[in-house]
Amino acid sequence: xxxxxxxPQLTKVCYPEIQRxxxxxxxxxxxxxxxxxxQEREVIHEVERExxxxxxxxxxxxxxxxxxxxxxxxxxxxIPVRSSAFIQALSNLxxxxxxxxxxxxxxxxxxxxxxxxxxxxxxxxxxxxLRPVNWVVSSDIEHSPVLVVMSPDEVNTxxxxxxxxxxxxxxxxxxxxxxxxxxxxxxxxxxxxxxxxxxxVPSTPHLTPPELLxxxxxxxxxxxxxxxxxxxxxxxxxxxxxxPDLGEDLVVDSDGFIREEHRPAARASCxxxxxxxLPLKELFMLRRKGMGYLPTHLGKMLNGRILTEEDFLx
Numbered sequence: 001x002x003x004x005x006x007x008p009q010l011t012k013v014c015y016p017e018i019q020r021x022x023x024x025x026x027x028x029x030x031x032x033x034x035x036x037x038x039q040e041r042e043v044i045h046e047v048e049r050e051x052x053x054x055x056x057x058x059x060x061x062x063x064x065x066x067x068x069x070x071x072x073x074x075x076x077x078x079i080p081v082r083s084s085a086f087i088q089a090l091s092n093l094x095x096x097x098x099x100x101x102x103x104x105x106x107x108x109x110x111x112x113x114x115x116x117x118x119x120x121x122x123x124x125x126x127x128x129x130l131r132p133v134n135w136v137v138s139s140d141i142e143h144s145p146v147l148v149v150m151s152p153d154e155v156n157t158x159x160x161x162x163x164x165x166x167x168x169x170x171x172x173x174x175x176x177x178x179x180x181x182x183x184x185x186x187x188x189x190x191x192x193x194x195x196x197x198x199x200x201v202p203s204t205p206h207l208t209p210p211e212l213l214x215x216x217x218x219x220x221x222x223x224x225x226x227x228x229x230x231x232x233x234x235x236x237x238x239x240x241x242x243x244p245d246l247g248e249d250l251v252v253d254s255d256g257f258i259r260e261e262h263r264p265a266a267r268a269s270c271x272x273x274x275x276x277x278l279p280l281k282e283l284f285m286l287r288r289k290g291m292g293y294l295p296t297h298l299g300k301m302l303n304g305r306i307l308t309e310e311d312f313l314x
Contacts, residue, residue, distance in 0.1 A: 056128035062121045064153040070113055073148065074158050077141035077167030085114055086148065089220045092117040095126045096286065100279045105271040109146040110216050116151040127286055133221035136173045137162070138209055145209050147217055175223035175287075179296075183227035185214050212238060219280060222287030224296035229312045232297065239277070240270030241301070244308055256304045277302050 067085035072078070079086055089110045090103050100106070119129040135155045137148045155162075155170065162170045176183045186208065211234045218226075219235070226232040236243035240263060242256045251262040257275035258267055281302050284293060293299040300307060 059120045059122045059124070059129070062118045064151065065115055065118075066154055066157055067114065070115075070150070070154060071158065071161070073139070074137070074161050074165055074168055077139035077165075079111070079146065079148075086111045087114065087117060088112075089149065089216070092130075092220075093283065096130070097125060097127055098279050098282045098286065100276065101274045102272055102276075107213055107216050109144070110213055110220065111146065112149040113151065113154060115154055116149055128289075130286055132287075133173060133175065133217070136171045136217070137168050138171065139168045141167060145213060147209060147213050149217075173217075173221070175218065175221040176225045176227065177223070177296075179225055181225070183225070185218050185223065185227055185231075220283075222284055224284075224293050224298045226297050226312070229307075229309050232301075232307055232312075235301070237267060237269060240267050240272050240275075241277075242306060244306055254304060256301075256306070 067083075069080050069083040069085035072080065073086075088103070088106065088108060089112050090100050090106055092112050093100070116131055119131050120126055131151065133149050135150045135152065137150055137155075139146050139148075150158075159170070162168060171184075173184055174181075176185070211231065215231065215235050215238050218231075226235065233243060233245055235241075236245075240258050242250060242252045242258055246264060246266055250258065250264065252258050253275060255275055255277045257277065258264070258270075260273055263270065284298065284302070294303065297307060297311065300311075
């Protein structure tokens with residue numbers, strides 16, 4: 001591999017033992033040939049990987065339909081009884097592989113419109129076509145708060161009516177997916193961006209949805225970070241999970257769920273008999289589209305870890 005130049009004096013500097021051994025092997029003259037030097041090198045075999053992104057198959061988008069009951073809700077704040085234009089938020093997942101046990105235990109007044117739920121005109125599973133939650137219309141008529149998630153097309157069409165309405169309020173919402181994002185899940189309704197609040201129509205600070213509704217809206221939308229420590233405790237209370245507000249002498253499942261027979265008084269308001277964490281993991285996988293979220297608040301909670309106040313420090 002490597003060969004130095006010929007050196008005539010090579011035979012003169014050789015040791016007698018080497019010279020004698022060369023003569024035994026028939027090597028009479030070392031000065032007339034090159035001394036080849038071999039080097040052994042350790043070769044690390046690298047595996048060449050080529051990443052291929054598997055995109056969902058091309059399907060036809062569903063046509064937008066603005067239901068008359070949605071118009072009526074914007075004008076009056078009331079949802080007609082047995083209206084087909086509104087469905088429970090988790091019913092939006094009927095055409096996916098996510099199945100929530102005891103879905104009837106979730107709040108019936110966190111709703112989505114049919115136009116929001118319908119994204120493609122196909123009978124196949126719509127796991128890859130879930131619409132993100134960005135527009136929330138809220139109403140508090142007769143002190144019965146309701147949150148309705150609408151499609152962008154509905155909001156665009158009804159915006160002039162919403163501006164004049166005294167019954168409903170439109171809020172711009174986005175789930176908090178990074179720790180540096182500003183939370184907007186309090187839906188405080190006024191037309192400036194300040195504190196935890198985003199753009200709303202009309203501008204009024206009087207309506208504040210209950211924490212239970214906000215908690216369920218955040219879970220449905222795929223929010224990864226709680227807005228504060230209190231919202232984390234509300235979520236634990238709703239899902240029946242072990243938390244820092246409880247003692248250590250508790251019988252809990254491996255995922256942190258406390259069964260009904262072992263549930264303390266602090267979790268008495270939980271209505272679930274089965275853990276909701278497994279379908280929530282599946283829902284968050286759809287929302288994240290394969291991107292990891294284990295280091296986040298929800299990633300830790302869904303994997304059985306108890307958060308502390310230090311996890312909410314900036």
